[in-house]
Amino acid sequence: MALYKSYSKNENSKKYFRNTWIILLLTLLVIATLFPIYYMIISSFGPPVEAGASSYSLLIKNPTLGSYKFFFDYSKYSLRWIVNSFIVAGLITLSNVIFATAAGYAFSKLRFKGNKLLFSLLLLAMMIPYQVTQVPLYILVVNVLHIDNTYTALVVPGLVSAYNVFLAKQFIGSLPTEIMEAAKMEGCSQPALLIKIIMPLSKTVMAVMAINTFMNNWNTFFWPFLVTSTENMQTIQVGLKNFSFANTTYFAPMMAGATVSALPMFILFFTLQKYFLEGVTVGAVKG
Known part of the structure; x- marks a missing residue:
């Protein structure tokens, strides 16, 4: 009995130290993740002076809304930069949710010639790095179509993404086919089936697509920077570069x-955080 108690005590001690190290590691990771956000916020309450005259501190000293x-x-x-970001991110999000859901339904539940070939090409497109497509896309938009510095140039290249189609296909493929067959027997057309049956059942994956797409396009810098040449068409991320000059920066x-x-990202996350958690596994549903 004494030997058992000694063994149990040693095991509990090892478990305690192991849990302590895990908690310590996770705490350090949380600090490393949140520190840039914290420093950004406290720095925003500093006086609106050039970077060379700024006093950098980890605590708020004499906070002001001057900046x-x-x-x-x-x-x-x-203010127009913020409106532009909402317009661009909103339109791209809406189009992705609609088109990706429709395409996902077609790939998962409809049988047509070339289905597997097209889906294989879709998977191949997902493997191409985003940066590789920017040069030919820029040439097409600026030199061929001449639509640069317009909402069309900002929105059209992102109307639907291969990843969202793949995500929708995986989720919709897990839905019971019997429900759709019953709806068809009742005389439901394909568009009506998509709108009245598929979309209500796919609210989870549609929400995940909307959140991820909005966040990605709200935060994107490179493409809006390439195709906008005037301040009135810039998004907020591109507009921020106007505070940095050759000799100084208004930090x-x-x-x-x-x-x-x-x-908006903070509000989006805390409002729809349950969908973020569901988004971790929704793409793993077997189709």
Whole structure:
């Protein structure tokens, strides 16, 4: 009995130290993740002076809203940048949810010639790095179609993504086929079946697609930077570069703008965080 108690005590001690190290590691990871956000927010309350004159600190000293005022007063298009981001991210999100769901339904439940070939090409497209497509896409938009510096150039290249189609196909493929067969026997057409049956049953994957797509397109910088040439067409992420010049940078106003641009993401996350968790496994559903 004494030997058993000694063994049990040693095991509990090992388990305690192991859990302590795990908690310590996770705490460090959380700090490393949240520190840039924390520093961005406290820096945004600094005075709107050039970077060389700024006093960098981990604590808020003499907080002021001057940098936020500087951000919105600096350019008459400061508010327009935010509106542009909402327009671009919103339209791309809406189109992705609709088209990707429709395509996912077609690939998973409809049998047509070339189904497997087209889906294989879709998977192949997912393997191509985003950066590789930017040069030919830029040439097409600017030199061939001449639609640069327009909402069309900002929105059309992202109307639907291969990843969202794959995600929708995997999820819809797991839905019972019997439900759709019953709806067809009742005289339900394919468009009506998609709208009245598939979409209501696919709310989870549609929400995941909407969240991920909106976040990606709200935060994107490279493509809007390439195809916009005037301030009135820039998105918020591109507009922030206007606070950095060759010789100096307005650090605090830039951080104020970054905080404003991150606010919709904070709201989106805390409002729909349950869908973020579901999004971790929704693509793993066997089709």
